Amino acid sequence: MKKLIVLGVILGGILLSAMYVISLYTTTRNEGRHEELALTAKYKAVMVSYGQDRLAFTDQLGIAREKRDAMDKILVDAVAGRYNKPGSPQVDNGKFFSAIKEAYPDISGVGIYDKILDFVTKMRNKFATDQTQIQNMVRDYNEWRTTGSFLHPWIVNLCGFPSDSLEVIVNGKTYHGKEALDMMSRPIVGSDTNQIFDSGTDQPVMPTNNK
Numbered sequence: 001m002k003k004l005i006v007l008g009v010i011l012g013g014i015l016l017s018a019m020y021v022i023s024l025y026t027t028t029r030n031e032g033r034h035e036e037l038a039l040t041a042k043y044k045a046v047m048v049s050y051g052q053d054r055l056a057f058t059d060q061l062g063i064a065r066e067k068r069d070a071m072d073k074i075l076v077d078a079v080a081g082r083y084n085k086p087g088s089p090q091v092d093n094g095k096f097f098s099a100i101k102e103a104y105p106d107i108s109g110v111g112i113y114d115k116i117l118d119f120v121t122k123m124r125n126k127f128a129t130d131q132t133q134i135q136n137m138v139r140d141y142n143e144w145r146t147t148g149s150f151l152h153p154w155i156v157n158l159c160g161f162p163s164d165s166l167e168v169i170v171n172g173k174t175y176h177g178k179e180a181l182d183m184m185s186r187p188i189v190g191s192d193t194n195q196i197f198d199s200g201t202d203q204p205v206m207p208t209n210n211k
Helices: 002-060 069-079 093-103 112-146 152-159 177-185 193-199
Strands: 167-170 173-176
Touching (some): 002 069, 069 093, 093 112, 112 152, 112 177, 173 177
16 A cells, blocks of 8 residues: 555656646747747848838839839948948938939939938938847847746757747748847848848948049
8 A cells, every 4th residue: 555655656746747847848838939929020020111111212212113222222321320420320421422422413402312311310210229129139039048947948948949930031041940040139230131131241332432
């Protein structure tokens, strides 16, 4: 009888432990999936918004779609800080406007440059806010993965995080898991929408007629 009781206690302990691990696994899996889906959705939303804002602006200026590449690049570089004054976060108007005039000599008018500068300023502020939000989400996700109870990091690895729920699509190529997380972790400083989200690096400044 005593042996049966001891055996029952042992089996009961094993069963409770198994139920605890299963519950912990399920909770961790659901939490991780929620974190990854939210991060993926935010990253995609920033990419879409960034491209649409520039497209809408070139439409407002009446630039034909087949001729908007130069303006698109100028806007991206301006938002990414390529036309900053030395040692200042402010836009270097002379350098910025020279690039616009070189690309589109027909664009003129007293208010057109002010309109472009106002757009760039607003877009830079929005883009900086979006990048900060993404980096905060990445930090929170990494903190969630590596901290917590004694078993938590082990359960996270057991669940397979970072998983395929993390997704970045660039130039028709899809990145998942650790590759996607690495791309999301890099600050975006580059030259056109796909290149800056893909490589996280800058490109040479287009030649201008600055004197």
